[in-house]
Amino acid sequence: MQIIISTSQAPWVEGECRPVDSAAEVKASGTVTSDFRGFGACFNELSWIALQAVDERSRESMIDKVFSPRGLDLHYNRLPIGASDFAESWYSHNETEGDFAMEHFSIEHDHVHLLPYFQAARRAHGRDFTLFASPWSPPTWLKDHKAYNFGRLVWKDEYRKAHALYLAKFVEAYKELGIGIDAVHVQNEPDSDQKFPSCCWTGERLRDFIRDDLGPIFEARGVDAQIWLGTIERASFNDWVAPTLLDPEARRRIGGAGFQWAGKNGVQRTRHAAPDLPLIMTENECGDGDNTWDYAHYVFDLAQHFLNNGVQAYVYWNVVLERGGISTWGWRQNSMFCVDTETGELIDNPEYHLMRHLAGFVREGAAVLQTTGRWASNAIMFRNADGSHVAVLQNPLNEECEVRVEISNTVWSAVLPPKSFATLTDRA
Incomplete structure (x- = not known):
């Protein structure tokens, strides 16, 4: 699972997430729209x-x-x-x-x-x-x-x-x-x-x-x-x-x-x-x-x-x-x-x-997905027509946060720096 993190100090840093055996704090729970243009x-x-x-x-x-x-x-x-x-x-x-x-x-x-x-x-x-x-x-x-x-x-x-x-x-x-x-x-x-x-x-x-x-x-x-x-x-x-x-x-x-x-x-x-x-x-x-x-x-x-x-x-x-x-x-x-x-x-x-x-x-042609969990208001999730997934997260806080995101039936741990954006994706 690829992760990209942006902060004012480092606007684009790529890395990998690790899967974890714990409950997700944000996950998709349905479809908002199935035909994103x-x-x-x-x-x-x-x-x-x-x-x-x-x-x-x-x-x-x-x-x-x-x-x-x-x-x-x-x-x-x-x-x-x-x-x-x-x-x-x-x-x-x-x-x-x-x-x-x-x-x-x-x-x-x-x-x-x-x-x-x-x-x-x-x-x-x-x-x-x-x-x-x-x-x-x-x-x-x-x-x-x-x-x-x-x-x-x-x-x-x-x-x-x-x-x-x-x-x-x-x-x-x-x-x-x-x-x-x-x-x-x-x-x-x-x-x-x-x-x-x-x-x-x-x-x-x-x-x-x-x-x-x-x-x-x-x-x-x-x-x-x-x-x-x-x-x-x-x-x-x-x-x-x-x-x-x-x-x-x-x-x-x-x-x-x-x-x-x-x-x-x-x-x-x-x-x-x-x-x-x-x-x-x-x-x-x-x-x-x-x-x-x-x-x-x-x-x-x-x-x-x-x-x-x-x-x-x-x-x-x-x-x-x-x-x-x-x-x-x-x-x-x-x-x-x-x-x-x-x-x-x-x-x-x-x-x-x-x-x-x-x-x-x-x-x-992507689907915009509904999000649930305590991080849901700071997440936007998509499923592309090819089946790949994209989760865009925001950390609005002035402190580092670990967020657990469920994508493709797996929970991934993402550590978000203060005041940052992050994208998790399994898109090739």
Whole structure:
């Protein structure tokens, strides 16, 4: 049984565990989900811009570590539709006011920073990704105050249908490039009236738009992307999910629901209300740009919560940013890697090593297993399709702990250093 341990002093140390004749303190007791779709991240412009400050060899090495099957194998990934809050500048794919037929729709802007990043990642991965996409803001002229930040979609029929057409044409434009969009999430954080690109909705408006506008337009045009209710954040189940789930026609139109990091309560209740509805975690919490080991432990807690409540994919946010992780609107955020733009140095951060534990040994089609025992809240367990097992453990304490883990009907002893992560696996 292989064990890998990470601490702030030694981020990746490999060893072997010994079997013991004693009761396990954590073991699998059932299946949370039998069809785990994988881990991923979001493609944002500021990541690719940061990577231009490092030499080509280092850039390719980092992309290989993150996206290739030899590395983290991140393959359930996200694209923004228009500008995200980590775009170089704010834009949409059609700023021609009054163009309700979307005749001037264009993804030309994406060819500068977004598509080169995506294509480099896809080359490293070696096959197509699973991709979902979401807008941060509709075109400004479709909103009630004609700006990327703040505001709402003008709630008139021609505006609603124009926005639905806008989303359909995005999927079609990417398909022409040989890039399949598997799902469109209606709005990034629909409860956030922010100074960065954003647009506020209500649960009822999401329901009506999906049922009466987006679903029919996708169907009429033969758009082969699913529609998902998402990405839900900071919102109650009753306000944001129930309106769509309890409406038969709206429910028929959606392929799943996606929750940002602050949607912790919503994911639990949605799983309970609709156990057959696919759920994913759409964005890992952003942090503050300090990239500490303590924050990596917080991210483990977040991942443990979502995975043990039935999400079928877990999506990180920015893979790489300039040192300090500052956005174009002034918010510092964490990333797996950061770039010192003065020296060209590429630095791996604690959350990269945590993602090595979470994603490095788990493959698409794995089962997420329920855990029991006194260490259950600090463990995430998987069974891969090939029958191999993976147990990711956290020691949140400031002292060394011995943990007994049952895998493949054998109990293994693992000694975990203070404030550490560990992976036990029988995967070859």
